[in-house]
Amino acid sequence: MIVLSTQNLTKKYSRLTALxxxxxxIQTGMIFGLLGPNGSGKTTTLGMILSVLKPTSGTFxxxxxxxxxxxxxxxxxxxxxxxxxxxxxxxxxxQVAAKIKKCPTANIAPTLKTVGLYERRNDPFKTYSLGMKxxxxxxxxxxxxPPVLILDEPTNGLDPQGIVEIRELVIQIAKSGKTIIFAxxxxxxxxxxxxxxxxxxxxxxxxQGNVKEALSDQRMVEVGAENLADLQNAFSNYQxxxxxxxxxxxxxxxxxxxxxxxxISRYLFDKKVIINHLVEREGSLEKxxxxxxxxx
Amino acid sequence: MKRLLQIEWLKLKHYxxxxxxxxxxxxxxxxxxxxxxxxxxxLKREGADINGFDPTMFPFYDFPDIWxxxxxxxxxxxxxxxxxxxxxxxxxxxxxxxxxxxxxxxxKKDWLASKLLLIVALAxxxxxxxxxxGIITGLIYGHxxxxxxxxxxxxxxxxxxxxxxxxxxxxxxxxxxxxxSGIVIVxxxxxxxxxxxxxxxxLTNFPDSLSSYAKMPExxxxxxxxxxxxxxxxxxxxxxxxxxxxxxxxxxxxTEVLIVLGWLAFNIRACYWLLRKRDL
Numbered sequence: 001m002i003v004l005s006t007q008n009l010t011k012k013y014s015r016l017t018a019l020x021x022x023x024x025x026i027q028t029g030m031i032f033g034l035l036g037p038n039g040s041g042k043t044t045t046l047g048m049i050l051s052v053l054k055p056t057s058g059t060f061x062x063x064x065x066x067x068x069x070x071x072x073x074x075x076x077x078x079x080x081x082x083x084x085x086x087x088x089x090x091x092x093x094x095q096v097a098a099k100i101k102k103c104p105t106a107n108i109a110p111t112l113k114t115v116g117l118y119e120r121r122n123d124p125f126k127t128y129s130l131g132m133k134x135x136x137x138x139x140x141x142x143x144x145x146p147p148v149l150i151l152d153e154p155t156n157g158l159d160p161q162g163i164v165e166i167r168e169l170v171i172q173i174a175k176s177g178k179t180i181i182f183a184x185x186x187x188x189x190x191x192x193x194x195x196x197x198x199x200x201x202x203x204x205x206x207x208q209g210n211v212k213e214a215l216s217d218q219r220m221v222e223v224g225a226e227n228l229a230d231l232q233n234a235f236s237n238y239q240x241x242x243x244x245x246x247x248x249x250x251x252x253x254x255x256x257x258x259x260x261x262x263x264i265s266r267y268l269f270d271k272k273v274i275i276n277h278l279v280e281r282e283g284s285l286e287k288x289x290x291x292x293x294x295x296x
Numbered sequence: 297m298k299r300l301l302q303i304e305w306l307k308l309k310h311y312x313x314x315x316x317x318x319x320x321x322x323x324x325x326x327x328x329x330x331x332x333x334x335x336x337x338x339l340k341r342e343g344a345d346i347n348g349f350d351p352t353m354f355p356f357y358d359f360p361d362i363w364x365x366x367x368x369x370x371x372x373x374x375x376x377x378x379x380x381x382x383x384x385x386x387x388x389x390x391x392x393x394x395x396x397x398x399x400x401x402x403x404k405k406d407w408l409a410s411k412l413l414l415i416v417a418l419a420x421x422x423x424x425x426x427x428x429x430g431i432i433t434g435l436i437y438g439h440x441x442x443x444x445x446x447x448x449x450x451x452x453x454x455x456x457x458x459x460x461x462x463x464x465x466x467x468x469x470x471x472x473x474x475x476x477s478g479i480v481i482v483x484x485x486x487x488x489x490x491x492x493x494x495x496x497x498x499l500t501n502f503p504d505s506l507s508s509y510a511k512m513p514e515x516x517x518x519x520x521x522x523x524x525x526x527x528x529x530x531x532x533x534x535x536x537x538x539x540x541x542x543x544x545x546x547x548x549x550x551t552e553v554l555i556v557l558g559w560l561a562f563n564i565r566a567c568y569w570l571l572r573k574r575d576l
Contacts, residue, residue: 052576073401083396100400
């Protein structure tokens with residue numbers, strides 16, 4: 001099923017076009033990374049699909065229906081900074097959220113335990129550290145156990161341990177079949193959890209695709225040998241590679257997708273070249289991202 | 297509707313300024329309603345007489361006049377109730393909880409409705425307080441022969457309820473426009489207590505100074521009745537001149553109710569329009 005689709009979604013602020021004719025679709029079960037440099041339109045996009053920003057033009061549908069308050073109750077979302085009533089405790093804030101989302105207050109205690117705030121549940125929100133506020137926001141998003149989650153920079157302000165915890169939480173939630181839309185500028189993060197991603201720049205979509213596919217043409221194989229010249233020579237008429245570079249006494253191969261390290265090893269064995277190093281390097285989303293940004 | 301009111305209640309019940317302002321309103325209105333008796337007694341002891349009357353002879357607490365007498369006093373204290381509305385709405389804007397409420401699954405219409413329900417609840421509570429105060433002080437200090445007409449003229453209570461509702465929607469609109477609670481509170485006080493009364497006073501008393509056209513003075517002095525605060529305060533006319541045997545308007549005028557209903561509809565429409573139009 002299509003969870004979300006947009007048609008020519010556009011947002012203009014007087015002279016600035018924050019988002020320009022965006023079209024995309026998200027399917028059930030995707031963990032969808034929304035990438036882009038600062039000011040590229042990530043939060044504008046999320047604001048519009050959450051009905052807090054009014055599109056200048058264009059439309060969007062949740063669950064193949066026009067957006068409504070009822071469809072938003074099927075979505076747990078955090079947008080930018082955590083927003084709560086500062087004079088109320090975590091528990092009281094979640095009571096308000098539960099009433100709005102029409103979900104039982106019995107969900108509150110387990111949710112607070114999940115995000116590690118149960119001990120502090122009776123302290124006012126304003127006494128929390130940024131990391132704790134962020135956890136409470138994630139808790140509020142999870143509260144009604146919605147099928148769709150929107151997380152805008154969810155690891156902002158968290159310490160390294162918190163980042164790992166949230167990442168594991170996201171993976172764990174994703175395994176339960178939920179759809180997650182994940183905006184981040186931490187590419188490492190996105191690569192670790194996302195199945196699909198989209199790159200925005202200056203309000204325009206530069207790329208949308210599957211993370212694995214996007215990284216596959218980035219796969220590199222490093223091969224090293226005592227005699228580098230022999231090795232280079234052996235590869236000169238090998239059909240299985242598309243590119244060869246020499247770097248730091250190693251041959252860097254861009255191998256065709258069907259070629260495995262096994263194939264390379266066997267080929268070199270047949271050519272009687274002895275190697276001392278053979279490593280497959282996965283591409284990184286960071287490289288791919290920079291490449292996409294540079295291309296356009 | 298019950299759910300929307302519960303949401304408002306959850307937001308306010310832990311908020312100290314809400315209780316302080318509610319308490320201030322209750323204490324002030326009660327003290328003054330009861331205090332009139334002691335004030336008259338004090339005047340008498342000081343030997344004051346007004347047109348040959350002993351002040352304690354004034355029938356302030358006699359039914360049914362008491363209803364107009366005390367609702368008129370309470371007119372001056374609706375600012376406290378307006379501050380509750382201002383703070384509640386300005387908070388939602390500055391803490392961005394309005395935005396979060398929408399994200400969490402309230403529609404803008406629901407959000408508006410929840411705040412209007414808060415306004416109605418405050419107005420009904422304030423009216424009930426006056427009703428109880430009127431009954432108690434009337435039975436204690438009023439002349440026993442007036443007890444037969446306890447429930448006459450209670451339309452002043454309804455008029456007070458409408459007055460508070462309309463004034464609070466005015467405060468709601470002002471807060472949506474200005475957004476900062478401190479500025480709204482000062483602006484609201486200046487406008488309600490000084491700016492508009494002075495303007496309307498000027499228009500009704502010196503219309504000639506503004507124009508030399510023959511028809512203009514009449515139009516200007518009529519226009520004064522349509523100013524929002526003037527219209528709201530006009531629902532309950534000053535009753536006290538009747539003690540010096542002047543004629544007063546001792547009923548709620550239908551035309552004046554219509555003008556107020558017009559403002560009420562305008563305030564609500566404008567709030568909704570702003571909420572829908574704006575990015576949050």
